[in-house]
Amino acid sequence: MPDTHVTYTDANLTEAVLGRIRPDANPRTAEIMASLLKHAHAFVRDVKLTPEEWELGIRYLSAMGPFVTDKRNEWILLSDITGVTMLVDALAHASQDNVTETTVLGPFHRENPPVLKNGDNISPDIPGELLEVRALIADAAGKPLAGAQVDVWHADKDGGYDSQIGDGNTHMMRGRFVTRADGVVHFWTVNPSCYPVPHDGPAGQVLAAMGRGPMRPAHIHFWVKAPGHRDLITHIFADGDKYLYEDAVFGVKASLVVDFEAKKKAGLSDHLELDYTFRLPKQA
């Protein structure tokens, strides 16, 4: 589709680029491309990006490649630290009073974790404070869901996931459970610590340029699957963590913050405890 002019200038370039999207392009693709192009051009205009800054930008983007591997995806990390991942999540899962809120999946989930029995310890021989977890999986009305699959994973007392410590292949602080007839998953583990996201690559440069830190508050990941219900991917955060108000990936939601120490402080337990009811929305 020829443009009607032959001189591209500041004044007509954006219109010319948008005009090149053919009418027979996939409508959703066309919508997404048009918005991307408009925002990319508006960004360049807003900051009056100089050729030298453009070159720095090209060099930055070109440096991402080596940080995209089987074990790490810097683009996901960049999306996480810029709040883009949580924004996509927020738009997809509008908060509802009666179902558990969602948060980022993160990079540490594994496809085939060890399948364990209720009452098992997922962190035998791992040093740290003992934590007992009881998770009730229920529907939006609070009715327990038997036979739901629950993947759990978290960092150790020093903030390392199993893939980052030891030989990187052993499964630790990680397991797959199935809810009992009463909808409960019950297991023992160690209390996780806060930790930094990987910040030795381009995403770390962006954090540093903004004067931001790489820390995430301590949390335990849950991925719950129950027939007839929407998957729930979320974390439970430990209350009192000093990074709760500055999570590097903006994943925190107040409804997901739990005091693991409450019972111990009240003299009701000799170890930490996490009790939480997860409520899943019906499949759309």
Added chain:
Amino acid sequence: MPDTHVTYTDANLTEAVLGRIRPDANPRTAEIMASLLKHAHAFVRDVKLTPEEWELGIRYLSAMGPFVTDKRNEWILLSDITGVTMLVDALAHASQDNVTETTVLGPFHRENPPVLKNGDNISPDIPGELLEVRALIADAAGKPLAGAQVDVWHADKDGGYDSQIGDGNTHMMRGRFVTRADGVVHFWTVNPSCYPVPHDGPAGQVLAAMGRGPMRPAHIHFWVKAPGHRDLITHIFADGDKYLYEDAVFGVKASLVVDFEAKKKAGLSDHLELDYTFRLPKQA
């Protein structure tokens, strides 16, 4: 800098992310990051990007890495085909009536081309229609500039640059000249053809998704350096090329389009001729 809330939602995420830019960050970096973050978030909201589309986006970005090599930079190509490069160029070099307009450098310039004498043929033994080039290098007032350095390079009659054909190391259709006392550079070559930008990678996918072609109209590149003047990086386009109105990288400007065939058609020459006066602005 802790945020004042602990639940990030659609409503407060952008503000929270922007609020994390520390006051002591470099002011220009902070300005650029704030604009980038605002536009990235606005894009996600505008199109209500779904988690599945976000994942496709991550996969697209992750596939760029292998196309960034010594011989090719897919990010520059993506910037070119989306009009971003020309927009940066347009903002940096506001058009002035009395100086020659600029356009993209492109990926085919080489650092140390063969240094030739006026009257030389830069394409000996290359098949194609003979083209005689006379380029007058002048200042904004039209005064000839002696001793200016002029790099020229272009594709052959099939649209291939020297780095793309033969062994890829021989210099062809390429040379460095110095203007004579009368400000003129004079050389012989072959008439270049239109050609496609590399479209076997992610940038090609974007072109295809928009229903666009990869073609650029025939042109000759010039990079002029004269003491006391700003570098001029531009092309001269061959009038009548069928892709003149749909250049894949939006590089065309009417003032840079020249009829190479005019003298031959008028019976004044037995070969094609390109005569052009390049006017350089003074160094700022």
